[in-house]
Amino acid sequence: MRASRERGDLYAPDCPSRAVLDHVTSRWGVLVLVSLLGGPHRFSELRRLIVGVSDKMLSQTLKLLQHDGFIARDAFLEMPLRVEYRLTSSGVQVAERLAVLTEWIEDSIGAIEGARPK
Amino acid sequence: MRASRERGDLYAPDCPSRAVLDHVTSRWGVLVLVSLLGGPHRFSELRRLIVGVSDKMLSQTLKLLQHDGFIARDAFLEMPLRVEYRLTSSGVQVAERLAVLTEWIEDSIGAIEGARPK
DNA sequence: CAGTATCCTCAATGATACTG
DNA sequence: CAGTATCATTGAGGATACTG
Numbered sequence: 001m002r003a004s005r006e007r008g009d010l011y012a013p014d015c016p017s018r019a020v021l022d023h024v025t026s027r028w029g030v031l032v033l034v035s036l037l038g039g040p041h042r043f044s045e046l047r048r049l050i051v052g053v054s055d056k057m058l059s060q061t062l063k064l065l066q067h068d069g070f071i072a073r074d075a076f077l078e079m080p081l082r083v084e085y086r087l088t089s090s091g092v093q094v095a096e097r098l099a100v101l102t103e104w105i106e107d108s109i110g111a112i113e114g115a116r117p118k
Numbered sequence: 119m120r121a122s123r124e125r126g127d128l129y130a131p132d133c134p135s136r137a138v139l140d141h142v143t144s145r146w147g148v149l150v151l152v153s154l155l156g157g158p159h160r161f162s163e164l165r166r167l168i169v170g171v172s173d174k175m176l177s178q179t180l181k182l183l184q185h186d187g188f189i190a191r192d193a194f195l196e197m198p199l200r201v202e203y204r205l206t207s208s209g210v211q212v213a214e215r216l217a218v219l220t221e222w223i224e225d226s227i228g229a230i231e232g233a234r235p236k
Numbered sequence: 237c238a239g240t241a242t243c244c245t246c247a248a249t250g251a252t253a254c255t256g
Numbered sequence: 257c258a259g260t261a262t263c264a265t266t267g268a269g270g271a272t273a274c275t276g
Contacts, residue, residue: 008227010149010220013170017227021220025143027249031128043258052131054250059259069231080257081256090226097222101215102128102139108208109126109135113187145269161238172270177239198237199276 023068024094028053028061033070033087033095034102040074040086070094141186142212146171146179151188151205151213152220158192158204188212 008017023029031050035041041049047058062085065071070091076082087095105112126135141147149168153159159167165176180203183189188209194200205213223230 006228008224010152010224011167011169015227016230017223020223020227020230021148022145024219024223025148027140030139030143034128047258049129051129055259056251056261057249060248067231075258081259083258090230093222093226094219097215097219100218101142101212104211104215105135105138105142106126106128108211109133109138110124112134112138112208113185165238173239174241174271175269178269193238199239201238 020068023064024070024098026061026064028057029065030098030102032058032061032065033091034099036071036085036087036091037095037099040084042082042084046085065091138186141182142188142216144179144182146175147183148216148220150176150179150183151209152217154189154203154205154209155213155217158202160200160202164203183209 008020009015010017010021012018024033028050031053032046035046035049043058043062046062047053047055050058053061062071062073066073069088072086072088072091074084074086076084126138127133128135128139130136142151146168149171150164153164153167161176161180164180165171165173168176171179180189180191184191187206190204190206190209192202192204194202
């Protein structure tokens with residue numbers, strides 16, 4: 001059993017690591033991953049928690065991160081339908097690292113100069 | 119002397135922390151910040167290092183991060199003109215946190231499922 | 237070298253409506 | 257509830273040419 005020993009190179013545009021970086025640092029990807037550190041969440045919960053995201057973008061982001069293996073989807077055949085999203089083990093790894101960043105930003109925002117968008 | 123005691127909230131769409139997060143996690147922002155952890159770099163050096171970035175996007179990214187106070191620009195009036203970009207103290211804080219993420223991705227890319235773009 | 241100025245294009249994003 | 261489908265928008269991003 002061997003996982004690839006090859007290391008990624010973010011500075012090479014064609015390296016898959018660049019795509020993965022883009023996924024996890026995408027506009028909604030960061031917030032989705034960090035949200036799920038608090039435990040599994042339903043679609044509608046994420047929708048409400050991450051203010052501003054649309055159905056479409058949330059769905060798309062979840063699919064992308066599922067495909068990368070960071071998120072798992074559990075569907076319960078109840079009535080009404082219930083679906084939960086949770087972090088996989090590698091998902092926890094990235095999410096924890098992202099959380100260190102987002103928490104620093106939240107804590108330091110008062111000291112940051114031009115926090116203005118646009 | 120007091121810096122704002124207010125904490126940011128990334129889940130609020132209008133909170134400045136969201137804009138800052140977008141800046142530092144932007145496509146080229148991550149790579150620029152992490153690159154500068156290795157010391158000051160000239161424009162052309164960054165351009166060559168971060169394969170795929172255009173003059174325009176590099177310039178734009180540098181300006182945005184300067185405005186946020188993460189990067190400083192030093193111009194030396196030599197001939198030919200020399201300009202160096204370096205991390206500020208808060209820039210070092212974010213860059214270090216980003217590097218933890220990027221290094222994990224580079225190391226783990228072999229084990230990540232769908233590292234496919236698009 | 238270190239950028240800026242223009243033009244252009246496509247893909248990311250969002251609003252709306254609909255489905256299982 | 258948990259999405260998908262469609263359409264419209266726009267702005268991020270890139271190519272090219274030019275400047276101090």
